[in-house]
Amino acid sequence: MRQSKLISRKHKEKPAEAQLISHIYLLRGGYMRPVANGIYSLLTPAKRIQQKIEAIIREEMNKIDGQEVQMPVVLPAELWQESGRWDSVQSELLRFKDRSRHDMLLAMTHEEGVVALARTEVTSYKDYPFMLYQIQTKFRDEARSRGGLIRVREFTMKDAYSFHTSMADLDQYYDRCAQAYHKIFSRCGVPEVVSIQSDNGMMGGKIAHEYQLLCHDGEDKVVVCPTCQTYANSEVASCSFPAEPEPLLPLEKIETPNVKTIEELEAFTKLPATKMAKMVFYTTTAGETIAVLVRGDVEVNECKLQKLLRSEISFATDDEVVKTGAVPGFACAIGLTCRVFVDYSVANGYNMLCGANQEGWHMRNFNALRDISQAEVVDIATVKEGDICPKCGKSLELSRGIEVGNIFKLGDKYTRVMHMTYTDEKGQEQTPIMGCYGIGVGRLLASVIEARHDDYGPIWPLSIAPWQVQINAMGLEKPGIRETAEKIYAGLEAAGIETLFDDRGLSAGVQFAEADLMGIPLRLIVAPRALEQGMVEYKIRGTDEKGLVPVEQVQTFVEKWLAEEMKKYI
């Protein structure tokens, strides 16, 4: 492609609205243009990258027996009413009516769509297992899109759905898919993407993993164990709370005038927060007030708690707290009329300090399991930096990540309610179980920039670069320059090598700056000084590697270099 014909305006200055590096370079490099909040048009360079990512995904999905299909973006409400998500998903689902006042939706995911398709196509156990996938536009009316392509409302997604006759078969396929995912990210030039244990949100099912690119500007919090190399989303991460055993001492009231918070208690009693039990009260959407007991230095993980209660929660008001029999500020779990959840951080502790349910008083030597009859011991702690890994006992670290893909074991959540069945060997009707597997294509594209860039622009891995080679000609009107550049360009194009030829005759500075924004791996520079010796200069983007190649050997050099470089991404 000739750059003189490329519609892709470059900008010197950082656009005011962009903060993330990928967002900045995508706009500055003329990869995309904003159309509305969280909605973008992609220009040719980004579209080419996206197509390459899609091709890699397609290959790997096909290798694990995936069958590519295409379902509609617009679905009738009935399908989502069948699954129950028409009501359970809120404003994130964009709904509208067609001309005959029929309720419709823009699909944000396709469990319903694929079950509707598969249940009429597949009725015998002989067809199992199978996997259907598509690469297609999704729309999610996000409350807050941000970060360019990292979090958008309209985006391209690969979504895959597998169907099985047994859990064991799903387990096996799930692992196969996990392997394919690692291959995809590795081939796209981000092998460091890690698989982590995750929350399953509105998807249902039990087991779920996210594929996270760990990076400073990620929006998800990830708990990392550097020792045993395990990762978990902070929404579900656990840690252990070992404590030295102590003889259980009798409860003892102590006077603590006006001492309410953990900090005040630490100052007053000279005890560390790890020896205190903290009570927090929440109210569910059904109006039930519950008490939660965590160690003084631990924060309640509300995500875990909501999952446990199967309800959204909010902090209880003082009135609601009083109704349970507790005294705000001096609450004690003993003798409350509500459910009491005790986190392991407290359950594993000995002789802790807690409230006395009396204004101005606390109690020593509280032992949750001994002292509370209705205690429900659960894991509801938020992991923080330095907490203990439950697997290996070493310190955990906190990191940030971008979720570029995810996989779920859905079980029969959708197949059951949507009455998908097959006939087994014995002629019995059975309900299949499902797995689903997503990759955000645009988000992956942006994530590669987050992981592969320098101060001048993206450094595209050859496997997904918009073009493989860039030709820059210095002083186009100087003797031999245009002819040589044109000849090299024609040769590369004829060999099927994707080449971006800067034929605009601009100054070196402009050409190099814009070439850096395009991030093409191999750059050929045709310039007078080298050409006098019959040489063309080459430069590898993102490295210091450069050198001279005789003009007549350029074609061979490029072909060899590309073949060698491409080995990194197979």
Added chain:
RNA sequence: CGGAAUGUAGCGCAGUCUGGUAGCGCACUUGUCUGGGGGGCAAGUGGUCGCGGGUUCAAAUCCCGCCAUUCCGACCA
């Protein structure tokens, strides 16, 4: 949905406090000199100042309402 900020040419911004006929840099067009990291000179093009209403002889500027965008938070397969 809460909190904050912003909206003036394709991009980045000044002008608003103190009302008086729209500015700068980049980009773009033409010419010319340059030619290895966003180059110089000269001449140009492009804006109903987010939208609507009000105050005033006069509004980008003051007042009211709306809309949009961004940031922080809530939320999020």
